[in-house]
Amino acid sequence: MAELNQIDLQALTKGDKRTWDAFVLAAAPLINAVVRRTLTSYRVGEDDVMDAAQDVFVRLCAQDFRLLKTYDPARAGLPTWLSVVARSCAIDHMRRRRQATEPIDDVPEAFLGVEDRHVEKLKIPEGLLTARQVLILRYLYDEERDVMEVARLLSVDAQTIRSTHHKALLRLRAHFREEDPGDRG
Structure with missing residues (x-):
C-alpha cells in the first residue's frame, strides 16, 4: 500500500x-x-x-x-x-439526504399553515452591493450552495467567498438598520 x-x-x-x-x-x-x-x-x-x-x-x-x-x-x-x-x-x-416525510394528505390542514410561513424575498436596493457580492449571495442563499462549491465555480479561494459574503452582510445590516424606524430611540 x-x-x-x-x-x-x-x-x-x-x-x-x-x-x-x-x-x-x-x-x-x-x-x-x-x-x-x-x-x-x-x-x-x-x-x-x-x-x-x-x-x-x-x-x-x-x-x-x-x-x-x-x-x-x-x-x-x-x-x-x-x-x-x-x-x-x-x-x-x-x-x-432525504428525511422521512409524511404524505401531505395525512397532515391536518391546521398544521400546514402554508400562507403563514410564506416569507417574501428580501429586495436589495440597486447599487448597495457590488455585482460580485450579489452573485455570491445568490449562490449561497438562492441556490443553497456551500462556500467551497461557490469558490470552485468562481475559481477563487474559499476565504475570498467568506470575506465577500461577510462584507455584503455588513452592508445589508447597516442599510436596513438605518431604514428601520423601530431602531430609533
Missing part, C-alpha cells in the same frame, strides 16, 4: 488507473475515519458512512479531477487537504 505523500498527483489527475487504485488504497482509511467522525453527531448507520466516503472519491474525480487539481502542496499536506474535503463532502451528503 502506497503512502499518500508518495502518490504521483500528475499521473493521478491525468486518469492513470494504477495511480488511482493506489491513491484509493492509501486515502481510504483517512477518508473513512474523517467521514465517520464527522457523521457521529448525525447518528447514522455504517451504510451512510460508506456512502458519504464514496461521495468523497466521486467528488475528487468528477469533472476530469477538477477538485483534485485544486490541491496546492504549498498550502497544506495532502492528508490535511483530503481531511478538509472529506469533512465537507460528509456534511454535504447529510444535507442532501
